[in-house]
Amino acid sequence: MRFNWDNIDRRWIFLMMLITVAGPIIWQLAFPEIPTPYARAVFDAIEDLKPGDKVLVAFDYDPASEAELGPMATDFVHHCCEKKVKMYFVSLWPVGPVMVQDAIRNIIEADYPQMVYGQDYVNLGYKSGYEGVIKVIVTDLRSLYPTDTRGNSIDQLPMCRDVKNIQSMKLIVDVSAGYAGAKEWVQYAAVPYADKMKLVSGSTGVQSPQLFPYLPDQMAGLLGGIKGAAEYEMLVNERYSGPTPAPKYQEALRRMGPQLFAHLLMIGLIIAGNVIYFTQRRREGRSR
Amino acid sequence: MKNETRIWLVIFVFFAGFLAWRVGDAGASRQYVRELDGRVAPATLGDLVAGTAQFSFSRTVGVWVAAALTLGIFSFLYRDNAFYKLAESVLVGVSAAYWMVVAYWDVLIPNLFGKLWPSWVQSWAIPGLSPQHDEFWYAYFVPLGLGVMLLWRLSPRGGWIGVWPLAFTIGATAGLRLVGYFQADFLGQIRNGIVSLAIFKDSHFEWERSIENVVLVTGTLACLSYFFFSFEHKGALGRISRVGVWVLMITFGAGFGYTVMGRIALLAGRLEFLFDDWLWLIDQNHTRIWQ
């Protein structure tokens, strides 16, 4: 059977991609990361917080992006817990509260049992309306969030009693997969109230390039995709987790293992595609 | 029997044997929970090591269902087939219902019915809600009315009534975005784009940063000139817009690089589920040291 390079069945390419990504996962290959200034800016923004500072943590993503954003969400919560800040979780995506619950269970309840719900962290949940939600909560939190996800009146929670709106938040940490997400937080919170609110964000690889123009004036820091997450994770682990961090705090680093081989495959495929194309063109030119 | 069918049959048989071995020998895909005070939670490592965790049939079945659906969707890569269509149909149904349920419990109950009839909502759904009306609670009849009109679109007759809430949504979106985009994306970006073209630090001219800023400003202007179609792109404007095209190509190339990384991360996540949670070929979070 002669292999037709000119018209290769794309399923062979699918198989190559599958093997390239599956191999490093099975053999658990991981590589060191070098933090960039962008990851460092995000790290410093949270590191500069003091215990008791209020931080709004927005999980604006769903299972479709969880593989890319889950690790950075974990690291954000981990870092905030180490800094002993008060975390107010919200979400502009319907599935966001489930991600928040997972983070609370896997990180806060598991590793920081001294933190008390309602005093140190609260899950306010999801409200529909995308940027309309931000528009409301920058001036009045209670009108949209009379209760948290557990049905507690917001006035019953000690950490919410003196919070009229999110302008009292020292920092907004947003994990964003698209619309509504980081861009909306910039447009409706960080820019109109630039003197009061500071924003850092982690976003998907698809969205990250669109957010670079906001740095550094409108957004203090940005984690671009799983790579940004891995860099940030390294910084947090170096500072707080010692030489052997728990496996759940190394998820981004693990996910970078397949990236190396897959990226090399992509480059190889592009080069191969071009070689085949130009060879074919030359052949056609000669035959004419 | 066609060759292709024969090959797939062999693959299925081998895979079934492999699955049987993983399940029978290693106990793969089993899920354990801890039930305490009438509440169920995933078993911790301590529970698993101590042997106090309880086998969860529903979660184990769930892992198999998830794996089957995952493989069904991946099968589309080979060819469109019934397994894929089944998975897709289930996903469409479950997603639509999921969003409806979220809207109902997270928004309509607390933020609409809870404002109009707070004592009723408080008595059964959200005990922590105050049973007292807010000051201007009757204003919530407006979204209720608009919502009913919106749902009228489902009716075979009188669908035009749904235009009113649609107009409200479109008008509100226009109003919200006009200011938001203008402030952050227009004025804000112009402000961000006005940078020093000659930077001095301690009387020392900083070459790299100055060149960067020059390239940034000229690049932005060149790209903007490319999008300016009121004049024909020839002469000086043509040359500048050509430079703009080059800058845009670099932008798109960078975007492509980031996109590839994002997609591969998503694939890695799914494969981790299959190899870790389902087949127990790897133990990334060291949760099976008790085995």
Next chain:
Amino acid sequence: MKRMIPLLIAAMAGYVLVASRFIPLAEKWGEVEAIWFDVLAAIAFVLGGGSLLKLHLRRISDRATGWGYSAITLAAFLATLYVGVAKTGARPSQEQEFYGQSFAVLKLEDLPESLTYRVTGRIPERADDEPLPLSVQRQLSQSGGDLVFHGWISGQQQGELLRFKEDLAWQCAVEKLVATAQPPAAFKGKVTYLADYSRLSFRGFMTDADHEALLKLGKNEAYVAAVEVLWKASRAESEVLVEWLPPGFSIPAARRASLSYDEGKHKLRIRGPMSVALRDELAGDHFPLVRPTTAEQRAAFLNELESHGGKLSEVQAHALDAVLANGWPVDGLRLVLDEAGHALPAEKSACDLYQEQQAAKGVAAATPKPTPPKVEPDVKLNDRQKAAIDEFVRESTGTVDDLAARLMAAGPFTARQEASLREFFAKVPTVGDQKLEACIAILRVGPLPRDQRNFLRDDYRHQNQWRQTVGDLFVRAHKVKYPWSGQYNSPGSWFGWAYEYIFKPCTATMFALLAFYVASAAFRAFRAKNFEALLLLGTAFIILLSQTFAGYWLTSWLPSDPQTNALAWLRMENLKILIMRVFATAGTRAIMIGIALGLASTSIKIMLGQDRSYVGRD
């Protein structure tokens, strides 16, 4: 007219939101409109579900191609909708279940008159015209020069009233009201009235004396009926079979009225509901706590462990030692108790401060100045108490109750010190917990035979079994108050199952398919046909390489700091920063400015009524 009204609605909606951004007076209107927008967005989800239902029902009824799949879609839709709306399998919210309390319905208007309290005072007005907090609006009123409160005031209501206005006269009045509007001393802490819930509540087991005293408070039918409901509920008996009892277990003396253990039938019984504190007390207090260990004690433990199976490897022995050495510091405990023994500075009440303020103004005090509270001296641990702590450390058994009793017997020991002692030991693990932790630490670095594993985990298993028993009794003794209050997507709920095992994997896999297509597209479509395409591909290569360790490795031989050596800009990670910070930012910025202008123009056209596409044709 039919077309004009939607245009007007769209225009007004837009203008209000724009105005709210620039005119402070209009800010509230913008907020209200945004809330309407948010609610309408939720109703749009319902519309989406309805549309899906309509579409697929039509396909099925028309027997269109693929109608079988439509049937599957509908079945999945309806099943998920049902389990989500009905919250099937979802447990009630823990925060709203009021464990340990029995509830009886009692409306505010049915509260006996004897539960109305008056103190002198005036409800102040606030500069922002904010009314009284919602939680007190129905119960607190002004009658002449008196504040009148109907019912018993709770801690939360007290806090909200004190925060209502920063005025000493008001806060003094609130303090007096709080002191007055409380249940009789005989059942303070047992009985409460929750106005927002319209519930009379009784905590724990109701004795005959409590019952009679409560009936004396009021005679109206509704109140008496509520007390009878509480009487019955607080004496309802629940029991659980005990498979394993902690050695030396006995019912605490204070709980013997409600708790009992039938040795013959091995049943633990409780009358009335069980509170969380009682549950934790029963579950936790019968197991030896970890003590600080010496190197000899740890070596002895290692020998004992090895006698059950075989020698541990060096790494495993080291891991075990690290866990066993992780005890609590004796000096730390002494410090905590001495700190707790410091006398607190006498706090002045709002009334004290108000009287001082009035005195400073020269206004004669209406009542004589109260005597300042007596300042208690500091209480530090004496030598006998320190010795008692050392003795506690040396013995392997002995509970916190024993230690507290010994410390009280050995010298002065305040209530604050006892509370600090209990708080300290609440964080100390039991011996069973520590042994399990040791088992995990050893297994992380090597295998362990079954017998050795059992040696390390048997204590924890017994502890867990007892905890489960107490937990079972806790659940049986509890009457669910708000079955619908739980989260619809909580673990254990059917909706949560549908999310975890259907929605999540399917959504994630759909997007994971893109990785394959991006590879295929890259191979088939990315052609360097001209300079622009070459730029795009070249940039893509640089970004792809620089995102991975390969890029770093390829250029690691170059200088690292661009500030000192320009060649450093050729390192992959620096090239990536340069591309993103300069070129990509320039390109994206231009696109964003263009989009912003286009969006502004479209928005203005909508608000001016020039864009009418959404209205449709006549």
